[in-house]
Every structure is written in C-alpha cells, then in structure tokens.
Amino acid sequence: MKFLVLLGVVCLTAVNAAPTSDQGWIVIPGVDGKRNLALLDVPDFKTDLTDPYTQITFHLYTRSNRNTPVQIFVNNLNGAPFDAAKANKFVIHGFTSNAFDGWAISFKDMFLDQEDCNVICVDWSEPAQGPLYNEAKANVKPVGEYVAQLHDFLASNGHSVGNSHCIGHSLGAHVCGFSGKASSTGTLGRVTGMDPALPLFSYDDPSTRLASTDASYVDVIHTCAGWLGFERPLGHADFYPNGGSFVQPGCGEDLTGSCSHARSHDFFLESITSNQFVAKECDTWDNFLSGACAGASEAIMGNPSNTNSRGTFYLATSGSSPFALG
Template identity: 45%
Template sequence: AINYEENVFFYAYNRNNTDGSLVTKDVADFEAAGWRADRDTKIIIHGFGNNIRSQIFLTLVPALLANGDYNVIGVDWGKLCPQPWYIEARSRVGPVGKQVASLVDFLVNNGLLQSKNLHVLGHSLGAHVSGNVGKHVTTGDIARITGMDPAMPLFLILKGDRLHKNDATLVDVVHTCSGLVGLGDKLGDLDFYPNGGSHPQPGCGLDLLGTCSHSRSYELMGESAFEKNGFPAELCDSKDDATRGACEDSNATANMGVNLRYQKSGPYYLKTASSSPYDLVAHEVAQRGA
C-alpha cells in the first residue's frame, strides 16, 4: 500500500518567503515559514507528470503574491503521478485530495485558517484532486475551487471522484483543451471556455498532444491576477451561439480568473489573444506601447 502521508509534500509561500518552505502538520513549521492566520490562503495543486519545480508554480506563485498578500501553499504529489503512468496517477486523485484535506483541517483546527478564506486552484489531474479536497474536509466548506482544464482521460465514465460544483461554495472552471486532454463538461458554478475551450488555443500551432493548450489554462489564470477587470466573458448556451454572436442574455458577463466577478452562474465564452498578454484589452495596450 502507498503511504500517502510520505509522498505528498507541502510548500508554504508568502510575500516575505517567495522561495517557499517545506511544511508539515506542525504549527512551528508554519510560523517559521511566515504564515499569518489573518491572510486569505491559496492552495495550488499541479497535474500529471509535474511537481513543485514545474512551470505552473513558477507562473502562479509570483502572480498570486503580486495580486494579494496571501498565504500560498504548493502541493507536490509528483512522486505519485510520474509520466507515463497515467492510470496509476488517476487512481490516486482521491487519496491525494484526502491528504490535502487533512492539512486544511489541521490548519483550521489550529486557528491558522478559516475555510471561508480558502481558495484551492488545481490544474489537469490536480483539478480533480482539488475537488477531492472539498469532498474530504471536515472543518467547513471551502470557499472556492478553481479547476484549470480538468483532465479528461478516465473521468468521463468514473465520475465519483471528479471535480463537482458541490465541492466548494463556489467552483469555477477554465477549459482550454476540451476533448483532447481536458474535460469539456460543465463541472462548476461557472465554466469558462476561452476561444471555445478546445485545442488548439490561438498561438499553439498544431499542438498535436495538446500540451500548449492544456497549460494555457494556468497561463491565463496567472495573467488574470494582474487584471482587476480582465478577461470579460459572455454567458452563452453553446460555442456555436457564442461564435454566431447569438447569446440570449448578452448583458450577463463575468470576469474570468483570480479576481472573478459575476452575477449569474453558467457557461461563459470569451476570446483571447494568441500571445501574452492574453487579455484582449491588455494585449492591445501592450501592442500600442511597443
């Protein structure tokens, strides 16, 4: 049997500790890392074949800390999801989520965290791990879970442990590689489909394996941290309606990303630029500046 406790690692970051410190379920570790109980907390969970040194953390940790004075935790379960062993990694999503949930419960029970200030962000298989954190916490509902291109393989039929909108008070999802490696289904309260949500995303070329489009989800999330009103999207029933400009309630908009703003739940569509900055307005400003 796998000892999950010994194979899931936690790193704590904040504005005074941008390199991160390895922490365990020990209050002293969190104090040494510069943790503060009065901050909002973000937990980032990587996907298949990644670990704490992967691009998702290099992108999201600095972006989040630029956006707010947060506690950030990076979850490293890389030893349990190495390539090419996808089927094994897939089977570990529930237990890894349970490990993270027990850390959350520890923090809440020790007065270091309030569930209402917690936002969990997961990419690929990590999006489903995030859902399982929400399913397994015992100290109160997580405020928000953001799924970044939740993985599709083996989640179409086996739905019990995949990300679900009941896993947190608010669940928002960004789909960028639907149908290839990502799951296009509506999974959250809000589901965002940049450029239709499928691959290849603009600027990704042929992207035969979908790698570029799949990682675009966290690139967009990272950039959204720098935009207070970035990535405006339109509530729309389908990709076809969005393409035709035939969305029924065209007044219903939402801003995708870290600084999520919305009035209504539902599926949202938007276009992005093909290179960074991806937000269309920010891109135009940058082009003019150049």
C-alpha cells in the same frame, strides 16, 4: 509488459484527435515533452500512495519568505510564518509536473505581488510521475484527501477553510476537488479547475471528479475540452475561451493537445493581474461568434471571477501574451 507496450506507443509520430472504439489506449503528453500512456480498457488501477507524509509535500510562501519556502506538514507548521488571518492559495500541479515548475512559481510570485496571503504549493510529483497515467489518476483521490487533512489542521490553528482558494491544473484540479469533498472543518471557499483532466474520469458520477459541490464557488477554465480536458460543465461557472477545445490560438498544430491544455494556466496566471478576460454567457461557441448572445450577462474568467457567477461563458483571446482582449 506494460513498459513494452508503452515503448511501442511512444514511438508513434502523431496522435489522432480521439481514440477509436477499438483503441484501448491514448497517449498523454507530459510537461517534459515525453509521451505517456493511458490504458482505457484497464482504468481501475490501485493507488500506490503508501506514505503520504513523504510522497506529498507542502511548501509555504509568504511575503516574508517569498523566495525560500518553508515545508509544512499535517500537524506541524515547522516554524513557518503562517498567518491564519490571511487567505490561503493552494497551487496544485497535474500529471508529470511538480510544485516547482515555472508556471506554479509564477503563480506564487504573482499572488504575493497582489495580495498579502499564504501560498501553499503542493508537490505530489512522485504519485503523479507516470509513465502510466492510470497510476497517477488512481492517486488523485487519496492525494486530495491528504490535502484535506492540511485544510483541517490549518483550521485547528485558527484559519477559516472558507478563506482558502485551491487552484489545480489537469489532475490537480480533481485533487483540489477531493480536498474540498474530504474537508471536515467546513466548506472550502473556492476551487478553480484549470482544464480538469478527462481521461478515465466519469462525468456521470460527480463523487469521482471535480464538482460544483466541492467548494462554495467552483469555476472551471476549459482549453482542451473533449480530449485532455472535460468538455461538459463541472462548476458553478464554466469558461470556454475560444470555444474551449484545442487547438487554442497560437498553439500551432498541437498534435498531442499539450499546448492547449497548458493555456488554462497561462490564462489564469495573466488574470491574477488582469480583469480583462470578459466572457459572455452563451450556450455554444457558434452562437457566441454569431452575436446571438451579445446581450447576455457577463463574467470575468480567472482570478477576479465573481463568486456569484453562474452558467457557461465564452470569450475569445489572442494567440500570445497578453491573451485578454477585454
């Protein structure tokens, strides 16, 4: 029956900006351009994560194997060239995506160009595949808890959990958060949430979503706020490029919000080689535009963000790469 409902919904030609009070569903865009369904009136799906060992895979890249990953496992490094003295960069995709999508591979390449580190791309594409967003959302917590087991295993091999940075997009941002919540060997060094997914998550209960307590530093980039992503602050430092909501510059009409949602990882990718995403602390976008916050403190959005940054920050970007305006 749910697939018949889905078929009817995906035949719609457009999506309104927000669900009405009597609308029990919204359409969630997938990375493949297909439309998927979130059922708002039945949020409590049970996880179908039955075998994490096969449904969640970890792919390690280093400068010595930057083009051919070695799959590592909880409790088995599988002969990989993992160096416990180096920083770990976890890259975690979201709904309908996978660890080998173009943006994730670009992250890996940029990180390895800039730093001699361990890059671990987490693939949870089967639990994240849909077509019902509810099912993928139900898998977020157990997936994050399984990633935490890898944090702890790597710690048993001499790595400091405080030297790990988890970067997640959409649902993947919450996976990063749950991995920090569940780690038993210390506090995760940093989590970056790239437009953390909003539908079916509760702001009022931080234990059910990405929160500032999940790592020593949690920074969040909001680009489709109030629709596909959270609008309210979730981290120590929350960045709102172009006000944080869709439509982001250069995204056209962006009826589903998919372009604006993806801007968060576009901005972060550029920031790996740029410190020009300079943001001002401010309370609203309108006040930022009016110059009311001109004398406020500044922070850098993205990879070079100062881990001492605290507050909400606004900045403008261009509509195409390079996005940073300095």
